[in-house]
Structure formats: C-alpha cells, structure tokens
Amino acid sequence: xxxxxxxxxxxxxxxxxxxxxxxxxxxxxxxxxxxxxxxxxxxxxxxxxxxxxxxxxxxxxxxxxxxxxxxxxxxxxxxxxxxxxxxxxxxxxxxxxxxxxxxxxxxxxxxxxxxxxxxxxxxxxxxxxxxxxxxxxxxxxxxxxxxxxxxxxxxxxxxxxxxxxxxxxxxxxxxxxxxxxxxxxxxxxxxxxxxxxxxxxxxxxxxxxxxxxxxxxxxxxxxxxxxxxxxxxxxxxxxxxxxxxxxxxxxxxxxxxxxxxxxxxxxxxxxxxxxxxxxxxxxxxxxxxxxxxxxxxxxxxxxxxxxxxxxxxxxxxxxxxxxxxxxxxxxxxxxxxxxxxxxxxxxxxxxxxxxxxxxxxxxxxxxxxxxxxxxxxxxxxxxxxxxxxxxxxxxxxxxxxxxxxxxxxxxxxxxxxxxxxxxxxxxxxxxxxxxxxxxxxxxxxxxxxxxxxxxxxxxxxxxxxxxxx
Amino acid sequence: xxxxxxxxxxxxxxxxxxxxxxxxxxxxxxxxxxxxxxxxxxxxxxxxxxxxxxxxxxxxxxxxxxxxxxxxxxxxxxxxxxxxxxxxxxxxxxxxxxxxxxxxxxxxxxxxxxxxxxxxxxxxxxxxxxxxxxxxxxxxxxxxxxxxxxxxxxxxxxxxxxxxxxxxxxxxxxxxxxxxxxxxxxxxxxxxxxxxxxxxxxxxxxxxxxxxxxxxxxxxxxxxxxxxxxxxxxxxxxxxxxxxxxxxxxxxxxxxxxxxxxxxxxxxxxxxxxxxxxxxxxxxxxxxxxxxxxxxxxxxxxxxxxxxxxxxxxxxxxxxxxxxxxxxxxxxxxxxxxxxxxxxxxxxxxxxxxxxxxxxxxxxxxxxxxxxxxxxxxxxxxxxxxxxxxxxxxxxxxxxxxxxxxxx
Numbered sequence: 001x002x003x004x005x006x007x008x009x010x011x012x013x014x015x016x017x018x019x020x021x022x023x024x025x026x027x028x029x030x031x032x033x034x035x036x037x038x039x040x041x042x043x044x045x046x047x048x049x050x051x052x053x054x055x056x057x058x059x060x061x062x063x064x065x066x067x068x069x070x071x072x073x074x075x076x077x078x079x080x081x082x083x084x085x086x087x088x089x090x091x092x093x094x095x096x097x098x099x100x101x102x103x104x105x106x107x108x109x110x111x112x113x114x115x116x117x118x119x120x121x122x123x124x125x126x127x128x129x130x131x132x133x134x135x136x137x138x139x140x141x142x143x144x145x146x147x148x149x150x151x152x153x154x155x156x157x158x159x160x161x162x163x164x165x166x167x168x169x170x171x172x173x174x175x176x177x178x179x180x181x182x183x184x185x186x187x188x189x190x191x192x193x194x195x196x197x198x199x200x201x202x203x204x205x206x207x208x209x210x211x212x213x214x215x216x217x218x219x220x221x222x223x224x225x226x227x228x229x230x231x232x233x234x235x236x237x238x239x240x241x242x243x244x245x246x247x248x249x250x251x252x253x254x255x256x257x258x259x260x261x262x263x264x265x266x267x268x269x270x271x272x273x274x275x276x277x278x279x280x281x282x283x284x285x286x287x288x289x290x291x292x293x294x295x296x297x298x299x300x301x302x303x304x305x306x307x308x309x310x311x312x313x314x315x316x317x318x319x320x321x322x323x324x325x326x327x328x329x330x331x332x333x334x335x336x337x338x339x340x341x342x343x344x345x346x347x348x349x350x351x352x353x354x355x356x357x358x359x360x361x362x363x364x365x366x367x368x369x370x371x372x373x374x375x376x377x378x379x380x381x382x383x384x385x386x387x388x389x390x391x392x393x394x395x396x397x398x399x400x401x402x403x404x405x406x407x408x409x410x411x412x413x414x415x416x417x418x419x420x421x422x423x424x425x426x427x428x429x430x431x432x433x434x435x436x437x438x439x440x441x442x443x444x445x446x447x448x449x450x451x452x453x454x455x456x457x458x459x460x461x462x463x464x465x466x467x468x469x
Numbered sequence: 470x471x472x473x474x475x476x477x478x479x480x481x482x483x484x485x486x487x488x489x490x491x492x493x494x495x496x497x498x499x500x501x502x503x504x505x506x507x508x509x510x511x512x513x514x515x516x517x518x519x520x521x522x523x524x525x526x527x528x529x530x531x532x533x534x535x536x537x538x539x540x541x542x543x544x545x546x547x548x549x550x551x552x553x554x555x556x557x558x559x560x561x562x563x564x565x566x567x568x569x570x571x572x573x574x575x576x577x578x579x580x581x582x583x584x585x586x587x588x589x590x591x592x593x594x595x596x597x598x599x600x601x602x603x604x605x606x607x608x609x610x611x612x613x614x615x616x617x618x619x620x621x622x623x624x625x626x627x628x629x630x631x632x633x634x635x636x637x638x639x640x641x642x643x644x645x646x647x648x649x650x651x652x653x654x655x656x657x658x659x660x661x662x663x664x665x666x667x668x669x670x671x672x673x674x675x676x677x678x679x680x681x682x683x684x685x686x687x688x689x690x691x692x693x694x695x696x697x698x699x700x701x702x703x704x705x706x707x708x709x710x711x712x713x714x715x716x717x718x719x720x721x722x723x724x725x726x727x728x729x730x731x732x733x734x735x736x737x738x739x740x741x742x743x744x745x746x747x748x749x750x751x752x753x754x755x756x757x758x759x760x761x762x763x764x765x766x767x768x769x770x771x772x773x774x775x776x777x778x779x780x781x782x783x784x785x786x787x788x789x790x791x792x793x794x795x796x797x798x799x800x801x802x803x804x805x806x807x808x809x810x811x812x813x814x815x816x817x818x819x820x821x822x823x824x825x826x827x828x829x830x831x832x833x834x835x836x837x838x839x840x841x842x843x844x845x846x847x848x849x850x851x852x853x854x855x856x857x858x859x860x861x862x863x864x865x866x867x868x869x870x871x872x873x874x875x876x877x
Contacts, residue, residue, distance in 0.1 A: 201760055
C-alpha cells in the first residue's frame, strides 16, 4: 500500500511537471484552409509560414506598409578593455544621450556580434557573454545595436500576448479563451475589416482608427481603453501588430478563396462524382500541382500587392472623411431637421433603428441573406447580420453609447461612411450636403436626452406620423 | 493471487524510483527550457528579450538572407510608396538623437546568400525573392498573334447582319447559345403587383419578377448567363473603355441584372425611385461598397473596381432584400452575357486555345473549363445545352452559421 501511494504521488508529480513543460503559441488556420484538399492546405500553410512565420519567430514581409521597426545603432569609442575580463568593456557614452543598451548587442565587426547581458549607463560599462575574443584597444570604434530590426513588431507581439490574446486569440481570430463569455464577440481581424474607421466606405481602417479604438476602447462592449497601458512607442507597436495579424489573416483568406473554388474538399468530391468531367482524384492533384508550379509565385505576389495597396491607401488623406462644413449648433431647428431626415425616404434610418430610435425597425424582423452565397442562403433567424455571420442589432440611440466614439465627428463619420462589415451603409453618397449629415448627428446626439413632455418631442411625433404614413 | 501481489511489491519501488527519475528529468528539461532555451522568447519581456523575434528574409528585401540573421534597417521597398507621415518613421533618421557621434548606420552588406529559403512545395519553383516576378511561363500561342487593342466594346461597333460584332482583321470569335434542355419553367414573380412587402407605393408599382433563371418560352434560350475568360490572354494590353456605364434601379429592381464591368471603369449607380436604396457589393478581390443611393438620384454615385474578379460579384440592397444583381469585373473585354435567346458572341479574340467559364447565378458554375479553339476570321460556334438539374440550386453542404445572441 505504501509503495502504491508513493508510486501514485510520483506519477502525479511527474504528470504535473510535464504538463507545464514546453509551451509554444501557434497561429491557427482558418476554417476555409482546413476545408481545402490536403495538398492545397499544405501550400497555404507553407506560404503562411514562409511569409509570416510563427508567433515565436515572426517574419516581417517588407512588402506591407507595416512599421516593423528599423534597426537602431550607435557607434562609440572604447574607453578601456581588459583582456583578463574580456566580458567587460567600458565605453565612452558621453556621445549618446540615451545610453540604454539593455537587450542590445555589440558589433565588433560584421561577423562578431555579442549580446549585451548587462549594462551600467552611468559608467558606460557593458558586460557581454561570452567574452569578446577580439583585441580591443582604447579608442577603437564599436557599433552598439540598440534595437534589432523588427523590434517594433516584436514589441507589438509581446504587448498583444499580454493584453489582447485572451479575447482576440493568438492569430487574431477573435477566438481567445475568454471570447466565449463575451457579447458582442471580439473582432476577428482575419477579414481585414474593422468597423469604426475615419475612411470612406470602400477603404480599410487607417492606423489612427485602430489607435483610437485602442485609446478609447469601445463603449458598450468588453473592449477596454488602453490609454494608460500603451504609452509612447507601445501604441504604434500594438497597431502594427494588429495590422500584421489582419494582413496575415486576409492573405490566408484570399489564398483559400483562390484554391477553394476548384480544390476544396467538397468541390473535389463533387468533381470526381461529376460524370461530365470524368476526372480522378489523382488527376485533380496533378492539375493542382501544375497550377501551383506555374501560378503560385504570381498569385502570392499579386495577393500581397492587393493587401499592401489597400492598407497603404487607407492612410491617404484623400480617403479620409472630413466634413466640408463645421457642425452647426444643435438648435431645436437643426434637431428637428435631423429628425425629419431620419424618417425620410432619403435615408430610411427608421427601417433599422426604428421610428423612435430604439433599434427596433422593420428590418430587424426580416430574414437576411448570407453574403456571397450563390444561390442566396437565408439566415435561419430574422434580423440583421454582419459580414462575420453574427447577428447584430441596430444601435439603440437612446442608450447614449456610441461604439465608434462619442465625439460629433465620430458620429458624422459613422453616418457618412457607414460601418464596415455591417448593413449600415454610408450616406455620404446620397446626402451630399454635409449640413444634412450634421443635422442627423445633432438629432442622434439629442435622442438620449429626449424628454417626452417637451414641446419639441411633441412636434417630432407629428413629423413622425406624417412622414411614416 | 499471492504471486501477483508479491511481484507488485517487488516491482513497486522500482517504478516509484523511475517515476521520480522522470519527474526529475521533467524538472530539468521541461520547465526550465523557458529560461535556458535560446530559441524561446519570453512573451512578456516588452521587447527587451535577447532573441530577435522577427526576421526579415522576404522577397522584397534584398539581398536574400538566411533567417535568424540580425539585419540592418529594412531595405527600401521595391516600389516607391506614397509618403505618409506614418511611413516616414521607418526612414533611417535616428529616433533618438545622438549628439556628436557620426551616426553611422550599419549598412547591411550582402551577406553570404547561404541558405536561401525556398518554397517548400514539392513541385513549386522558388518564390522570386528580390526581383518582381517575371512572367516565367512559356509564351502561349495566343501571345504571338495578339492584337494590341482588339476592337473595344464589341457590342457597340460594326454589327453584322446576324447581330454579332464584326471581327477585326486577324482575330476570331466565340459564339453560341445556351439552352435549357427540358420544358422551360414558366416565369414567376417574387411578389405580385402591389404585394411588395416594403414601400408598396414604389416597389408595388410592378410585379417583382423572379430573375434567378430566365428561360425563353419559345426557344429554350437561357438569359443572363456569363461566358468569360478568367484571365486575360497572355500579352493582352488593351485598355478599358473610358466612358462610364450606368447601373440603375427602378421599382426596386436592379437594372441590368447582369453587368459586365471593366476594371477601373466607372459604374454610375443611379436610382430612379423616389426612395433611398443602398447598393451593397460583395467582391472577393476589391473593397466592398455599401453606399446609400439617394432618392431619384439621376447623377449617380461612382463605383469602380480596381481589380478583376474571378467570379461575378453579388450586388444587393439591404433595404429591399429581394433586389439582386451581379457585376462581372474583368480586365479584358472577352466576355458576354447571354441575351433573351440565350445567344452570346465574344469578338476580337486572337487565334488560339482558350478555356471559358460559363456561370449562371442559380447553380453558379455551369462550365469550369470550356475548351474552345478560335481561328482567325470566324466565330467558333458552340451550342450548349444543360439539363434542368444542372440549373437547379446547388444542394451541397451549406456554410455553418454560428447563431449567438449579441445582446444589445
């Protein structure tokens, strides 16, 4: 009995210890990739690994307009170097105002690079491990690599792994361990679509938009503000990493789309069964291989070019939504004009947001179609859906919560450019007078303060009844 | 029984010891690897870790370097990107001013191109690293005889008596009919006159027709079938038409149902109804478009596609869920949509072998690769006919839908 107990406890101890062993975070694959036939799936996997790496060993593809962080170096002179203690070098740091070399390395020549293990900024003493073999003399020049190339992406990764990963997941798929408890669900970056942007309706999110979301959080959701956490370079690094994940996800999705048409598991099964085509699985694989051989480099390159161009264009001032008129005072007249517009046939806001603004318009009771399905598939439950296939509700304007930001300009941009990935269209095209959009903004911002007993409310009700009938 | 117990008793100390030994191994080798392994990056070290967690060895960076090599600042990109304030951060200007020391950024001298990474596909060639991809494919026979600018917009000019565009010198064409092999289904309405569920005053003015499959009752021709080349022929350099085309909506129906768009051509989305519509596209390679088109907007909202699409793009109006149309976006003019007799004609093709896609909105693909040989000076004729089950809706597996309540 005694021995058995020992055995048991030893076994448990062993299990507990092995359990905490090697942990490696990995980018997961999109469902569409795993639905490809194995040969095609392998190609997608290899391409992703080639151009984006793993979370532990990131790869920066310079084609993309992502700030990976350039290498930063400084050249200093050696003050003293003792051969006996070859790991200790005293440098003349007077030339460098910000002599912080922690985590950097010292370059004696192109081939000889030593990691700096510790560093005393006041005296300029640098310790390296293992010791330097070369003979350094006082006055010799050495290059200190303060930051390695790609430091920003790496820092972004570290911050992401600390603050974001539990909801948004390692690969930005919005399926972190906490995600299942959240409502609404965390954003899945892999479509490359972000909802709240300052760009026109056809463009992607600009850096400033992602930064704003990080800075302010998203009201009414689980997304908190990181303004106290992400200071200085950290914010840029974070935005860069989110863009990296979005680019990676979209790159994968586009390859899936390209291969999925002919080589997904379902299509392959159907093609084999199809009597007209008379093709065997082996022949399909051959066909795929020859296609890969001739087209893959082109395909990868053009896919990446598409993404790079799209992200680059989003930064351009030409695609930014900027009102041509200043916001008028939210006078009762402006609010009433906005209210009339809200109910008018020119906007049909009330179709979704409801006549009273409670987000209960007619459209929420209709059956929507799944996008991109041929023939159209209707969702099993009525209501509105976003591009990720999740049901969404039109905003209840009475709540006073504005997810994309509560500044008037934010609401202006939501109305003018729409909300990407959702049925909310941009009205900048139809309400070409910015004054009208400002009236709508004034109305929307007045809704939470509506008072049923006020005269304006009464007047509005008349407008409502009149216009809706 | 006794024997077994006895053996167990004899055996137990051994196994307990071995268990402890394994545990010891775990302690040394397993958990400590986080600290000792030089490959592993601590994930919360705020970028100060010793290991470089990022490597650049990509095709745009030249010279090619082995991964894991510390490199200097990113190489200049191959194409000059418009300067943005954000981008300019990557310029070599040191972020931290270094006084008096000659900032001598270490140039990344060409390192031994030791282990250049290759695309590990068994059959694939190495991905091009530094140079922009050269057309590596052998020139097909279509390249030789290709007219630089085939007669643009074949349907507009030089109609022959038969209604087909006249062929230019040295080019051929592809023409034919698409028929429904069976009793043509009678035309149906989605909503009868005045029965439209939304905005009956406008949308109810006509019966909303079901246009998902339009079969000619007399000659079985199928309307609105796209026939097109997926990729432009090798060497084709023609430019798209300059004039814009109109995509209209009236009585809550898109017009036309099938629209062929050239890349970078402006589509003016108009609206003849006295109510707002929203035109929402679902392209695969282009940014989506979801814009309100104002009531009675006769000026039109411009919509352009920058890149060719592989399959027709679905266009809907979220406000009137029955409204649907398709845009076929291509970077060449070799495409057609069948007319009410199911006829199509594609002109201006250089002689050669082609494979066409035939696509109808209800089943999707009718032909994945329709091989056609085009000879100069004549139309290659093909009478295509498909059985009713080919036109039936695809009944295969459906995408899974995650339905969760999002609350408010």
